[in-house]
Amino acid sequence: MPITIADVASRAGVSKTTVSRVLNGKGEIHARTAARVRAVIDELGYVPSARAVGLARGRTRVVGMLVPALTWPWMGEVLQGAVDTVESAGYGLMLLTCNRGEASLRQFASQVSAKSFDGLLVIEPEGSLDYIAELHGRGLPVVLIDDRAHQRPFPSVATTxxxxxxxxxxxxxxxxxxxxxxxxxxxxxxxxxxxxxxxxxxxxxxxxxxxxxxxxxxxxxxxxxxxxxxxxxxxxxxxxxxxxxxxxxxxxxxxxxxxxxxxxxxxxxxxxxxxxxxxxxxxxxxxxxxxxMREMGEAAARMLLSCFEGVPLPEAPSVIPTxxxxxxxxxxxxxxxxxxxxxxxxxxxxxxxxx
Amino acid sequence: MPITIADVASRAGVSKTTVSRVLNGKGEIHARTAARVRAVIDELGYVPSARAVGLARGRTRVVGMLVPALTWPWMGEVLQGAVDTVESAGYGLMLLTCNRGEASLRQFASQVSAKSFDGLLVIEPEGSLDYIAELHGRGLPVVLIDDRAHQRPFPSVATTxxxxxxxxxxxxxxxxxxxxxxxxxxxxxxxxxxxxxxxxxxxxxxxxxxxxxxxxxxxxxxxxxxxxxxxxxxxxxxxxxxxxxxxxxxxxxxxxxxxxxxxxxxxxxxxxxxxxxxxxxxxxxxxxxxxxMREMGEAAARMLLSCFEGVPLPEAPSVIPTxxxxxxxxxxxxxxxxxxxxxxxxxxxxxxxxx
DNA sequence: CTGAAAGCGCTTACAG
DNA sequence: CTGAAAGCGCTTACAG
Incomplete structure (x- = not known):
């Protein structure tokens, strides 16, 4: 019973195509038509299904964040910085861990294969750096919050x-x-x-x-x-x-x-x-x-988001001073x-x- | 170029329907056929797209977790408990905050409307308890980690x-x-x-x-x-x-x-x-x-997951002693x-x- | 035991 | 400026 784009379309007397265009601001639309569609959207409180949009567009508007442990004393700060930035851009933040051995690395790998997110923020991947590098090589946007990135060209945020x-x-x-x-x-x-x-x-x-x-x-x-x-x-x-x-x-x-x-x-x-x-x-x-820490979380998230917008990820680490x-x-x-x-x-x- | 169910089907010489059945263990399938399909799946390293499965099934296999702030000293423990439990069940954990005023509550509301997750874990929703209660009323599975739930019948986890x-x-x-x-x-x-x-x-x-x-x-x-x-x-x-x-x-x-x-x-x-x-x-x-805290996170996550499996959520709080x-x-x-x-x-x- | 087809709710060429 | 239709990658009655 949740309302769909079809409901909006029929109620506004237009096609789904037109509703979609109003939603995404694409193409030329008669001002009057657009206004009518918008009115119906508001009236019905319509919000497009993230699943359907994701499938149609091929991206999820979700950022994955892989952390080694949530109980480290500064982890909350990094997370807060990342989540604030990601949410402000209208994205979601999916929290991932892979510290419970082999099985949990497989779990993580299958989330990747299932394309559950558009890009990945990674904090100090101890055992999984090679795997992360491989994903990055295969085209998944990745930003590290780590120091070891110095060693190989890898998009990352570090401190001094x-x-x-x-x-x-x-x-x-x-x-x-x-x-x-x-x-x-x-x-x-x-x-x-x-x-x-x-x-x-x-x-x-x-x-x-x-x-x-x-x-x-x-x-x-x-x-x-x-x-x-x-x-x-x-x-x-x-x-x-x-x-x-x-x-x-x-x-x-x-x-x-x-x-x-x-x-x-x-x-x-x-x-x-x-x-x-x-x-x-x-x-x-x-x-x-x-x-x-908080600024590093923010910076890493910003880098990833602008990569989605087409800005290429810098290969040199972005360094925020201590x-x-x-x-x-x-x-x-x-x-x-x-x-x-x-x-x-x-x-x-x-x-x-x-x- | 990512491989899809169609690739697996054609390579195994069966229909997509059959592949889907093997994947989900539904329906009777000839052992030989199943084995062949499974071999192709392994060979190709196929993992179903979370987006597509979500759209077709009407659920996301994602749990939302709404937190007031990530920097509180015990928050990491709760999160760790929740994320471990959720991941072990093959679900993802989407982190949500709504502590940046009205705008961020709207952000949250739109994630809800977009059906980005199947259920919600909530820690002490200061300003948003009424909204959460409304969502629960409309049928969204919700489990609170909070004490105030005592006051109204609400699925929740609390301590003594x-x-x-x-x-x-x-x-x-x-x-x-x-x-x-x-x-x-x-x-x-x-x-x-x-x-x-x-x-x-x-x-x-x-x-x-x-x-x-x-x-x-x-x-x-x-x-x-x-x-x-x-x-x-x-x-x-x-x-x-x-x-x-x-x-x-x-x-x-x-x-x-x-x-x-x-x-x-x-x-x-x-x-x-x-x-x-x-x-x-x-x-x-x-x-x-x-x-x-960690046990409370685990318990809340388990409650929500079993609700997805059809177990009704208890209205009385589940209490874990201090x-x-x-x-x-x-x-x-x-x-x-x-x-x-x-x-x-x-x-x-x-x-x-x-x- | 297996498959063709419709459907999930969107977006996007393509045609007008 | 607008719409019909195909397609995204799956699942699920329905038919055989």
Whole structure:
């Protein structure tokens, strides 16, 4: 009983062709006819069936978004950016995951084969990068939100992980810290390498190459941060700063340092990476490198949408810079205080993090 | 050039009808014929077009999920539960938001009219509950993840907000706390009322009705928690415990209490609500009422899917209980320690919260 | 057990 | 400026 284009046509006394033309603004139509058709459309509250339009036109007006996990702390921001952009353009966003092993990759592949979406947004496809590359090769529009795209020409959005590492190093150097401890992220992520490289090079250039003992492995968890600090402290290896590759591990470091009785930032200054909401609430609040997650989601979605409009996808990554956010863990006394250092300060975005 | 059912049919030397029957396992088919068709399907890697199947069958095999915001700390868990369940059933999950005012509600409405999905999962529709109710009335399968559904018969999944408040109260009573401060959530959420009611009744039943001065408004933010504590402290109003309606505001309370030099839990015991990952990392770690967000997402998705299979949606809410998680903020000495109290302890789920 | 044909609800040459 | 007809890729009575 849902109303169709045929209902509109007969009620307006025109053909379905004419209704379709009014709907899509194609072809010349007598103003009076168009007005009449529009009136009927409004009267009946007619909306074309997405299925039928999709079949006839060969596209779905749906964007797929493949994510590794929905529970990572910054994932909501990326998603929000992407979904806002996609919806504003009148598209839908289909959420896809393929982190439940082989079976779920098959699921994903069959969604692709079924042509359930016109293009794909992908966040850090760990195991599936090759498959994604193949899809891209076969003509499916794909935009990555990832760093590893640097390696091959691939449409993607990235941030300045290396630059972020540099800014953290410059900040700690300005504070006179000579022996920073680096707590790395998972090795398999490109961002880990970049953040380390930027940080290490800056210290090296300042005549203070990193002590290899002070560059320790981590896995982006709170626990890896606190363990790293405890281990070095027990081993009697000294450090006067910490650069952790994400905020969670920085938070772990913060707690472990305080547990040993050292003061932050006087004895040890701590810098994280990400700027998730948690960073503003540690004790003291965490200085960190802000990643523009929401903006990256928006930019990736915009790229994909304009590709649908015929704009070719750029092969070089679109890079949105990080920003150093200085808080108490490196020296600002008041917990409420917060200032940005660097070329651009992100808008004072509201983080709607209630409940 | 994508291959269609016609390609498979001609290559297998049968009609499209037969291919369709093999695909869908309908009707009697000669074993040999079926095998041949299946071989061709595999050989060609044929997957039916979702658009065409949708149009022919009148359903999309897509579930819509309407969320108020993607950046709330527990949203990822709900989403993960829903998407896992939906994908395992071979369905897709279309993410919808309508929090950008009137325009975005229209966007949503038009997705509904376009019949872009077969059913809808809805999380706490603040402004749109009436519209959702109307859609449900018109026959769109809808499952709510919300508490307010209690009020009208509506298929929904909820948790024991009242019971959670009770368990918090019992725990604090056992610890001998007689003057608890309650930091409420936003008034417009049903959960706020329920959590307060359960807590207040339990204290009342123990002969210790709450002091009205100690029940203060809040908005689920970190800041509202710290402000509430500071304000009462300055006013010289005494309390020996805090029950905050979410973990963020409990975290704020925690910091403010420590800032005044009082010890936790010796001087003030603190209990939160939600059990987001943050709760395990406060100083001291936060005792809190665990909400089964992922399970709620899964349950809601399962309800909707079985409705597609013909099982009628229950009008009474499906309730998944909360669990009290006891940590250092009410008395466990070691930060690593954690034990569950109550009828059911949630599985020791891995929170994949890396990066 | 199998197939020709109509139909799902649109769009788009093609013809006028 | 407008419409009849074919087509998008499937499913489903209907007939055999």
């Amino acid at each position: 992980n290396r630059g972020g590492g540099e800014s953290a190093a410059r900040h700690l150097l300005e504070l006179g810290r000579r022996r920073p401890l680096v707590i790395k992220g998972c090795e398999e992520f490109g961002c880990t390498q970049e953040r380390l490289a930027g940080f290490a090079e800056t210290y090296h250039a300042a005549g203070l190459p990193l002590d290899p003992q002070l560059v320790v492995g981590g896995d982006f968890t709170f626990d890896c941060g606190s363990r790293a600090v405890s281990r070095l402290t027990e081993a009697g290896i000294d450090f006067d700063a910490v650069f952790a590759h994400n905020d969670l591990s920085a938070g772990g470091a913060l707690q472990a340092i305080r547990a040993t009785g050292r003061r932050i930032p006087q004895d040890v200054a701590v810098v994280g990476f990400d700027d998730i909401p948690y960073a503003a609430h540690t004790e003291p609040p965490l200085t960190t490198v802000h990643q523009p 920003t150093l956010i200085v808080r108490g863990s490196t020296g600002v006394p008041s917990p409420a205080d917060r200032r940005a250092v660097g070329p651009r300060r992100p808008e004072p975005e509201p983080f709607p993090q209630i409940r | 907000n009242r019971g959670g408040g009770e368990s918090a109260a019992r725990h604090l009573l056992e610890l001998g706390r007689r003057r608890p401060l309650v930091i409420k959530g936003c008034e417009e959420f049903g959960c706020t009322q329920e959590r307060l009611a359960g807590f207040a009744e339990t204290y009342h039943a123990a002969g210790l009705p709450l002091d009205p001065q100690l029940v203060v408004g809040g908005d689920f933010t970190f800041d509202c928690g710290s402000r509430a504590v500071s304000r009462l402290t300055e006013a010289g109003i005494d309390f020996d415990a805090v029950f905050a309606h979410n973990d963020l505001s409990a975290g704020g309370a925690l910091q403010a209490i420590r800032a005044t030099g009082r010890r936790i839990p010796q001087d003030v015991a603190v209990v939160g609500f939600d059990d987001i990952p943050y709760a395990a990392h406060t100083e001291p770690p936060l005792t809190t009422v665990h909400q089964p 669990t009290l998680i006891v940590r250092g903020s009410t008395g466990v000495p070691s930060p690593a320690d954690r034990r569950a109290v109550g009828p059911r302890r949630p599985e020791p789920e891995p929170f994949p919260q890396i990066r």
